[in-house]
Amino acid sequence: MAKVEAKRGLSEERLREFLREMLLIRRFEEKVEERFRAGELPGFLHVAIGQEAVAVGVCQAMEDGDVFASTHRAHGHTLARGTHPNAVMAELYGKLEGCSHGYGGSMHLYDVERGNLGANAVVGGGLPAITGAALAFKLRGEPRVAVAFFGDGATNIGTFHESLNLAQLWQVPAVFVLEDNHWAESTPEIQHSPIRDLSKRAEAFGMKVMKADGQDVEEVHRVAQRALKYARDGKGPVFLHVETERLVGHYIGDPQVYRDKEELHRLQETRDPITLLREKLGISDEEFEADDQEVQEIVEASVEFAKAGTDPKPEDALKNIYA
Amino acid sequence: MPELSYREAVRDALAAAMRKDDDVFIMGEDIAEMGGSMGVTQGMLDEFGAERVRNTPISEIAIVGAGIGAAMQGMRPVVEVMYEDFLTVSMEQIVNQAAKHRYMSGGQLKVPLTIRTQGGAGWSPGAQHAQQVEAWFVHVPGLKVVFASTPTDVRGLLWSAIYDDNPVIFFEHRTLYGLKEDVPEDLEPIAIGQSRVHREGSDVTVVATGRLVHEALKAAEEADSEGVSVEVWDPRTLQPLDLDALVASVKKTNRVVVAHEAITRMGFGAEIAAVVQEQAFDWLDAPIERVGAKFAPLPFAPVMEEYVVPHAADVLEAIKRTVARG
Numbered sequence: 106m107a108k109v110e111a112k113r114g115l116s117e118e119r120l121r122e123f124l125r126e127m128l129l130i131r132r133f134e135e136k137v138e139e140r141f142r143a144g145e146l147p148g149f150l151h152v153a154i155g156q157e158a159v160a161v162g163v164c165q166a167m168e169d170g171d172v173f174a175s176t177h178r179a180h181g182h183t184l185a186r187g188t189h190p191n192a193v194m195a196e197l198y199g200k201l202e203g204c205s206h207g208y209g210g211s212m213h214l215y216d217v218e219r220g221n222l223g224a225n226a227v228v229g230g231g232l233p234a235i236t237g238a239a240l241a242f243k244l245r246g247e248p249r250v251a252v253a254f255f256g257d258g259a260t261n262i263g264t265f266h267e268s269l270n271l272a273q274l275w276q277v278p279a280v281f282v283l284e285d286n287h288w289a290e291s292t293p294e295i296q297h298s299p300i301r302d303l304s305k306r307a308e309a310f311g312m313k314v315m316k317a318d319g320q321d322v323e324e325v326h327r328v329a330q331r332a333l334k335y336a337r338d339g340k341g342p343v344f345l346h347v348e349t350e351r352l353v354g355h356y357i358g359d360p361q362v363y364r365d366k367e368e369l370h371r372l373q374e375t376r377d378p379i380t381l382l383r384e385k386l387g388i389s390d391e392e393f394e395a396d397d398q399e400v401q402e403i404v405e406a407s408v409e410f411a412k413a414g415t416d417p418k419p420e421d422a423l424k425n426i427y428a
Numbered sequence: 429m430p431e432l433s434y435r436e437a438v439r440d441a442l443a444a445a446m447r448k449d450d451d452v453f454i455m456g457e458d459i460a461e462m463g464g465s466m467g468v469t470q471g472m473l474d475e476f477g478a479e480r481v482r483n484t485p486i487s488e489i490a491i492v493g494a495g496i497g498a499a500m501q502g503m504r505p506v507v508e509v510m511y512e513d514f515l516t517v518s519m520e521q522i523v524n525q526a527a528k529h530r531y532m533s534g535g536q537l538k539v540p541l542t543i544r545t546q547g548g549a550g551w552s553p554g555a556q557h558a559q560q561v562e563a564w565f566v567h568v569p570g571l572k573v574v575f576a577s578t579p580t581d582v583r584g585l586l587w588s589a590i591y592d593d594n595p596v597i598f599f600e601h602r603t604l605y606g607l608k609e610d611v612p613e614d615l616e617p618i619a620i621g622q623s624r625v626h627r628e629g630s631d632v633t634v635v636a637t638g639r640l641v642h643e644a645l646k647a648a649e650e651a652d653s654e655g656v657s658v659e660v661w662d663p664r665t666l667q668p669l670d671l672d673a674l675v676a677s678v679k680k681t682n683r684v685v686v687a688h689e690a691i692t693r694m695g696f697g698a699e700i701a702a703v704v705q706e707q708a709f710d711w712l713d714a715p716i717e718r719v720g721a722k723f724a725p726l727p728f729a730p731v732m733e734e735y736v737v738p739h740a741a742d743v744l745e746a747i748k749r750t751v752a753r754g
Contacts, residue, residue: 172501206534215533222500223533227524233493234525240494241501244453244479251497264521267490274485425531426569428538428593 115323120386123165123322125396127157127379130181132397132404133190137180137197140408141357146197150211153181155352158378159284160185162317162325163252163345166333172220172238173252174231176284177212179224182254188216194407200414207417208425228289229255229264232281236268239277239342250336252280258289260303269344273310278336280329280343281307284319286351291363307344319349320378323385350376429610437579437611438468438544438600441586442506444615446476449504452590455482456491456508456544465510466546466605488517492543496526496595499541504590512547512599513556515564526595527570538593542586548602548639548689549737555725558602560638560690565597566667566699572620573666575599577641580611581664584618592620601638601689623670625677629659632683632747635674635700636662640687640719640738647743656751666696674700675707682713683753685746689737692720714753717746 134152141150153160160181167173167186175182183193188204196203197211205215212226222238225231235253242249259265260283272279285303287294294301304314313335317328325347332343350372354361361369383393432440445452453476454469460483463470473481484491488509495507509515515522522543529537549558565573572594576582582600589596626641627648636644641662648658661677663669678684684704686697701716722736 203534205532205536208534209532213532215536217533217536222497222537223529225525227520230520230525233490233521234497234500236490237494237497237499237505238501239497241498241503244498244503263489264493267485267487268493270485271487271490271494275482425533425535427572428530428540 114327117386120323120382123161123326124379124382124386124388125400126161126165126185127322127382128396129190129400129403130157130160130184131379132400133184133193133407134180136404136408138357147199148210150197150357151178151355152353152357153178155350155377156284156286156319157181158322158325158382159282159319159347159349162322163282163329166326166329167220167250167252168333170220170247170249171252171333172222172249173254174222174235175214175224175254176228176231176256177224177226179212179214183214183216183221183224186216186219186221188214188219188221190403190407191410192216194411195414198411198414199416200411201417202410202414229259229262231255232259232264232268235279236272236277239272239279240275243275243277248337250278250280250333252282254282254284256289257283257285257287257294257303258292258297260306261297269307269310269312269342272342273312276339276341278339278342280332280336280345282345282347284347284349286349288351288355290355304344304346312342312344313340314344314346316346319347320376320381322378322382352377429613431608432579432583432611433606433608434579434582434600435466435468435605437583438586439470439472441583441590441615442469443472443475445504445587445590446480451503452506453480453482453503454506454508455484455495457484457486457510459483459508464508466602468605469508488514489521492518492521493525495541495543496521496529496539499539499595500529500537504540504542506542506544506590509543509545511557512545512561513559515545515561522565522571522595522597523568527568530594531570539595540593541595542589542598543595544598544600546600546602549726549733550603552728552730552733554728558726560688560721562597562599562637562666563690563694563696566696570595571667572596573599574620574664575637575666576664577601577604577638577662579607579609581618581624583611584616585620585664587615587617588620596620599638603639618664621665621668621670623661623663623665623673626660626662627658629657629681631657631681632685632750633659633661633677633681634685634687634743634747635697636660636687637666637696639689640743643738643740644687644743646740647747650740650744651747656747658747669703671703671707674704678704678708679711682711683750684712685717685719685743685750687719687738687743687746690720691723692718693723695720714750717750719743719746
């Protein structure tokens with residue numbers, strides 16, 4: 106056992122923390138679905154069920170001072186980087202106590218203090234600014250890294266190509282994390298990309314590529330640490346290609362008419378990152394349920410917090426337009 | 429007082445900010461060894477080096493977007509988009525990202541980015557190298573928009589744009605780069621949002637921007653010889669607009685002509701006409717006249733280009749029309 110631990114480099118205790126983090130995201134997202142269906146949450150919501158290991162593995166490898174840009178599927182990244190569930194849930198309820206004070210919503214979660222430069226509702230929209238943030242770190246000689254999350258769908262848009270090209274050209278400390286869930290909304294990868302291995306797109310710019318199984322949080326974390334160190338050491342940007350699974354629809358309420366239900370069921374049975382880690386650690390039902398109970402209480406409390414939050418005044422809409 | 433061209437005045441403001449502040453740097457296409465397609469940044473590579481005078485690939489999305497990212501980290505980048513026409517390529521980054529990060533974050537972020545660009549007809553580049561597109565940007569909350577018409581103004585306004593904590597779209601006019609005038613010995617910042625009266629008058633207010641300021645001044649000379657006293661008012665900053673000063677001028681003259689090189693229809697002048705009638709309807713003695721380009725892409729053949737864009741004669745005719753209303 107000790108030998109395995111040494112190879113892992115992570116203690117069982119740390120992995121248990123990861124499990125709880127992933128479980129927090131899962132239960133949070135399930136609660137979001139439930140409250141959305143109950144008509145309590147306005148807007149358009151995308152949950153990260155199935156992709157928890159990417160969020161936790163990468164965000165736990167980041168250091169204080171590192172920054173990141175997220176996507177429309179942002180709850181997981183934001184929670185994994187340490188924003189309190191109360192602040193995230195309050196944002197989804199449109200309250201002043203929310204992490205974007207009610208101005209952003211699900212697709213625009215921010216927490217600048219924790220390096221969250223914003224979730225973006227334009228696919229690929231956040232990548233150029235990550236190259237720019239990394240340029241600022243390089244120009245100022247700061248040992249910080251800027252991280253961009255994006256999906257396979259984003260690898261077809263111009264922002265992706267221009268940002269990677271410039272980042273590699275200028276050797277800035279950025280990590281581009283491709284959360285490859287093989288779906289661009291309802292369009293499968295086979296219909297949106299002529300190549301199967303999307304990391305070739307980064308290789309075409311001469312960028313360092315690292316790969317990880319996105320359902321194995323330990324592996325994601327290990328590879329993300331290497332990627333962040335590589336960038337932080339001034340060796341240039343890294344393309345971190347993570348294969349993951351979207352175990353739910355694109356948005357809450359998506360009937361997924363485009364998706365093979367048997368295949369989805371198979372993925373839910375075999376590729377759930379929480380089940381996989383639980384099995385790997387040999388956690389008993391009792392232990393798991395204790396963790397689960399604790400997490401569910403946190404999530405329930407976040408709903409209570411959010412509901413008790415302060416509604417913005419309508420005219421607050423005219424604030425925060427200019428600095 | 430030193431004499432500077434408009435081009436040199438832009439360079440002077442950039443260099444002054446870069447000497448003062450390590451957080452100011454410039455990037456864009458061909459701005460280093462070549463000194464920019466308009467020669468604005470000539471010599472800056474030698475003084476500041478390649479880290480701070482950054483040649484970029486032809487990637488307007490990444491040029492603007494990287495500027496946004498560096499600005500969000502507290503730097504004050506000045507990016508050059510070679511022609512206004514190419515702003516279309518970076519439109520998403522300007523409109524959805526630069527303009528909205530502060531708002532969407534509920535005030536957590538600021539984006540002190542300056543986007544310098546230039547355009548202007550009169551040299552037959554055709555339809556994709558000389559448009560005047562400022563109206564697109566004054567429609568976007570979160571952006572500031574500046575359009576300077578003289579060396580003194582461009583110098584003082586660029587300084588203020590760089591030190592503004594918001595994204596500023598900074599329009600320069602191609603045909604003004606060679607214009608020279610005496611400027612203050614030391615750079616004097618001009619506040620964003622402060623207009624300028626280039627010439628005082630009592631019969632008509634001509635609201636003019638960019639090249640049309642100079643066309644309006646020519647028209648005002650002509651009108652003066654015919655006994656019509658024209659005030660030429662240059663907003664200099666289109667967003668925010670110095671509305672009080674505009675209204676004061678209108679209440680004095682009671683007649684308004686709006687003149688810009690951009691297309692008249694749905695142009696910046698349409699908004700000026702709207703706010704003037706909202707704020708000073710009872711003081712108007714005549715309908716507001718508009719002068720601008722005809723509703724066509726910029727044509728190549730010089731005779732057609734000349735026909736499409738407005739000149740001093742068009743401003744003069746508009747002045748006469750409004751005065752003729754009694």
